[in-house]
Amino acid sequence: MIEAHNIRKEFKTPVVKEGRFSGLRTLFTREYRTKEAVRGISFQVEQGEFVGYIGPNGAGKSTTIKMLTGILHPTSGRVSIGGMNPHKERRSVVNNLGVVFGQRSQLWWDLPVKDSYDILAKMYSVDQADKERRLGQFAELLDLQAFWETPVRKLSLGQRMRADLAAAMLHDPGVLFLDEPTIGLDVNAKRNIRHFLKLINEQFGKTILLTTHDMDDIEQLCNRVMVINNGELSYDGTVRSLRDTIGLPTLITVTFRGPFAIPEQFQKAGEGSRAVPLRVTSAVDNTVTIEVNRREMNTLDIFKELGRWGELDDIDMEDPDFEDVIHKVY
Template sequence: MAIIQINQLVKEYRTNKRFTGSFGLIKSLFSSEYVYTRAVDGISFSIDAGESVGYLGPNGAGKSTMIKMLTGILVPTSGDIQVDGKVPYRNRKEIARKIGVVFGQRSQLWWDLPVIDSFELHKHIYNISASDYNNRVNQYVELLDMASFVHKPVRQLSLGQRMRAEIALALLHHPEILFLDEPTIGLDVIAKHNIRNFLRQINQETNVAIMLTTHDLKDIEEICDRIIIVNHGQAVFDGDIYHLKKEIGGINKQVTIEFHVDPGEIAFPNALLICDEGVRKKFEFIHHDGEENSLMRSIMSIPNVEQIKDISIEDMSIEEIIHQAFVNLTQNSKIRV
């Protein structure tokens, strides 16, 4: 059953036109000329209860605008939007009970209070029963490993600790949908891993729908069943990660190999040399199936293997994936929305 339903949704921002030149500032203040930006340009999709969806797009694609409309903060210019059968901006109070929100940059925790005090406050605001509250706090403290800092003031927490507390807070009232904006940005590998595991587990156990924005491909691979890619306010892809990989011909990996001494020319049958600085060579492995082992076998088969000092492997960036998806899907005239 659809918990989010969006049909031909448009959001246009109107801002005063800025003039340049010596009197530009004064003219800008008194002018009635406007500039219109279509942040969301006729998007339609629906999300079912329990789905986990990555909402991806380059900077300025309209992701935050969409989440703000879904949470009732912004009023759309036109089109239909429903969350759990209600129009969010007209029913902000009811919608607030149904959703949990984690915006990486903006905290919902009280800065000077211990984490547990923010949880207590949330309990009263959302009228959570004592037994539900105790069970959930105990569960989240354990799963998110928060025992060592739950009694500390928020201002003393590391970014990773704060993010775990933010996620726990957003889930305390058992929302039906959890919106997350860049939940793992700036975190170390272990913190990212713990948060992804927790979100996956909570999604499967409680059937909470998840909609998240991220620039990290691993967030998508480990949390999301479905991806919606937006570009210039329009949806260019809606499907799962396997489908996306198929559409763009696989997700390439960039491998940087550092040698003790320059080994000269090196070539792999399934890779392009994209940068050669002598002792440091960067390759793009194409149409790689995601198996690190076969990639490592290719690298280990080179004659100068004992000269290798270091190897680093990176996925294509989300921006590159989005660009590739956009180019391929447009060329094939197969935009899936």
């Protein structure tokens, strides 16, 4: 559904000269500095996938999205949406594309929300019956009735994002690009947005590419994650595989019912030790805290090993926080 083949994007900015008559010298001998924002990225997103596209600020996320949507032309490489080039077949591609930029709205600032939908329906040639049916669905899922008659400029950020999502889906596109859709939202607003996105992906089969700095968005919504850093794709796979690849330890808290004995090789090994996959970090009364590399030791083997130490009463396993995993990638 979405394909990027070896896409690159360079930006040229003029070099500001200093000293006397700098303006005059710049007029006749202008120099440019070239910055490569995206460096030969390739990937494919199949129909119905929900893919997270993440990276630090300035990594090239938004530049990639703008090339995929046809806003920017790649310096080199090829982009296609549903088999069509968004730069050469823009009108056809736009009919199958929905876009939401978290800090920009496609709604008319001074008009009531419902009037913006009337204008968008005309622009996309959505007939009256389809418009009313879709808006009825969105109004229920996103609770739009509460601000249906309110001018867009008076909406809260959460209300505007819900209205923008409905606007992006009004012409029933197969592909949805989301750039920071939950930025600045409170917990309830994020929950509503995530519920809607999960629903249109799972029940309506929409293909979604999401850029975000909110790692909860990735964990709760995406079945695949791509990581971009310094303009290059550094990872493409599942969230679980990313955790395993990084190898951050799982934290295990074990409570024993009675006496127990920790084998000598596991007793508070050195901080950077890799001699054993399991390392005791603390032992207080009958409770032991352990770090374990689950790439080297599976869950069944962990339980068997702990059972040799004494009679188990309770075990709690906590995977590393996804934020820590991503920072390790960066």
